[in-house]
Amino acid sequence: MYDKSVRRRRAVLGLLVVSCLILLTAYFGESAGGGLRSIQRGFNEVISPIQEGASTALKPARDLVGWFGDTLDAKGDVEQLRNERDALRQEVVANEAAARENAELRAQLEMNQALGLGDYGPKGARVINYDPSVWYARVGIDKGSSDGLRPGMPVVASGGLVGRIDEVTRGSAQVTLITDHTSGVPARTNRRDVQGVVESSGAGNPNDLVLNYTPPRSVVRVDDRIVTSGTNSTRFESLFPPNLPIGRVTRIEDQGSDSQEIHLRPFVDLRGLEFVQVLTTVNDGDR
Amino acid sequence: MNEHRHLQLRLSLLGLVCVILQITLVSQLRIAGGIADLVPLVVLAVGLLCGAMSGAVFGFVVGFFLDVALFHTLGISSLLLLTIGYVAGRVRDARDPEGAFVPLFGAAVATLAWVLGYAIIQFLLDVEAPVSGVILRQTLVTTLLNMLLALPVYALVRSWLVPALPADPRRRRRRATTTSLSPLQRAR
Numbered sequence: 157m158y159d160k161s162v163r164r165r166r167a168v169l170g171l172l173v174v175s176c177l178i179l180l181t182a183y184f185g186e187s188a189g190g191g192l193r194s195i196q197r198g199f200n201e202v203i204s205p206i207q208e209g210a211s212t213a214l215k216p217a218r219d220l221v222g223w224f225g226d227t228l229d230a231k232g233d234v235e236q237l238r239n240e241r242d243a244l245r246q247e248v249v250a251n252e253a254a255a256r257e258n259a260e261l262r263a264q265l266e267m268n269q270a271l272g273l274g275d276y277g278p279k280g281a282r283v284i285n286y287d288p289s290v291w292y293a294r295v296g297i298d299k300g301s302s303d304g305l306r307p308g309m310p311v312v313a314s315g316g317l318v319g320r321i322d323e324v325t326r327g328s329a330q331v332t333l334i335t336d337h338t339s340g341v342p343a344r345t346n347r348r349d350v351q352g353v354v355e356s357s358g359a360g361n362p363n364d365l366v367l368n369y370t371p372p373r374s375v376v377r378v379d380d381r382i383v384t385s386g387t388n389s390t391r392f393e394s395l396f397p398p399n400l401p402i403g404r405v406t407r408i409e410d411q412g413s414d415s416q417e418i419h420l421r422p423f424v425d426l427r428g429l430e431f432v433q434v435l436t437t438v439n440d441g442d443r
Numbered sequence: 444m445n446e447h448r449h450l451q452l453r454l455s456l457l458g459l460v461c462v463i464l465q466i467t468l469v470s471q472l473r474i475a476g477g478i479a480d481l482v483p484l485v486v487l488a489v490g491l492l493c494g495a496m497s498g499a500v501f502g503f504v505v506g507f508f509l510d511v512a513l514f515h516t517l518g519i520s521s522l523l524l525l526t527i528g529y530v531a532g533r534v535r536d537a538r539d540p541e542g543a544f545v546p547l548f549g550a551a552v553a554t555l556a557w558v559l560g561y562a563i564i565q566f567l568l569d570v571e572a573p574v575s576g577v578i579l580r581q582t583l584v585t586t587l588l589n590m591l592l593a594l595p596v597y598a599l600v601r602s603w604l605v606p607a608l609p610a611d612p613r614r615r616r617r618r619a620t621t622t623s624l625s626p627l628q629r630a631r
């Protein structure tokens with residue numbers, strides 16, 4: 157009886173391990189439109205409303221935790237305001253959330269006007285999930301193919317570029333952030349037009365990017381702004397329209413050498429995204 | 444049979460809620476530069492409470508769900524989580540551990556195995572991601588946060604599963620015979 161149960165346990169374990177290895181091998185070897193990815197998209201069609209509902213339902217909990225963080229920073233005032241806080245907590249949480257959303261959306265509108273993003277058909281979306289892995293910098297949003305979204309579309313937030321659409325289902329989409337190790341954005345310095353490619357500086361670091369492939373003797377200074385370059389090539393068109401702000405140069409390693417590394421900090425707080433805009437229309441005139 | 448179905452239902456709901464909570468709430472709460480990760484904690488708790496087979500199957504299913512929901516390479520999370528669930532179950536089957544330190548110590552080991560295992564598989568798959576010190580700090584913070592959450596999560600999972608867990612006469616018998624005398628003493 158004991159031997160039988162041990163054999164059964166080992167058989168199940170072996171079966172599960174083999175299933176994992178088959179899944180891994182098949183997924184790794186298949187193309188972007190392969191069967192397993194279709195299963196992922198189909199499954200996400202089903203669960204994205206659940207995610208969206210959960211994200212909305214849990215928003216007060218997130219706001220409450222954020223509110224506690226702010227409260228801890230203001231230790232001196234806590235004792236004085238404790239009674240008032242208890243009475244007004246619910247109201248404050250709701251008001252703060254609304255005000256933050258309002259400010260965020262207003263800032264996005266201002267950016268649209270300043271950069272002329274209205275021509276690119278910006279479509280607002282709410283962030284509904286964050287990838288917990290340190291290896292991937294991705295977020296999920298509550299708009300999908302039924303809203304006109306397609307893979308490759310640029311995503312911005314107030315402040316600048318966020319990333320690009322990677323996977324799309326009917327009601328949701330996955331955004332690969334510019335800090336993901338698979339991301340590369342053609343960029344230039346705003347002041348001196350030094351061209352390069354903005355890439356991740358390392359997995360798990362949301363505040364550091366690197367401008368690579370710049371000419372060795374190019375003049376770049378700390379505090380220079382980096383923006384998307386768009387592209388002049390008709391053969392290799394950039395996914396990103398020109399002049400979207402990306403970040404500000406923080407330090408330069410091995411300046412002037414062939415391997416110089418220009419580090420920049422993104423303008424957008426990529427771990428605190430709540431609303432984003434997807435640029436759904438490619439404006440060929442700007443390319 | 445009914446008891447078995449009841450347990451399966453509860454485990455399914457637990458897995459679904461765990462993944463949804465993780466990706467819609469917990470992943471967005473950054474504390475000291477890191478985030479807590481409920482997934483290995485819940486799989487560990489299920490392994491410790493239900494045994495190796497249930498732990499492994501639960502880990503596999505939760506990992507699959509996580510990979511599908513986040514468009515990750517299928518199979519990676521399943522492989523790691525089924526290992527965590529199986530090992531936790533084997534610890535329970537072989538040692539029948541009691542005491543608060545088991546989920547606490549288990550949380551640290553499971554979290555490290557989950558994060559480092561993921562890193563190793565990424566490297567084996569030739570993912571060209573440069574590694575910075577930030578990852579080490581995040582791993583450490585996540586491990587510490589998970590240790591803080593280990594006992595409440597274990598208690599919640601236990602209270603959710605206990606009504607569906609079958610009585611385990613082997614466990615009661617073993618405890619009855621081992622609490623008073625060590626094997627050496629009994630041999631004399």
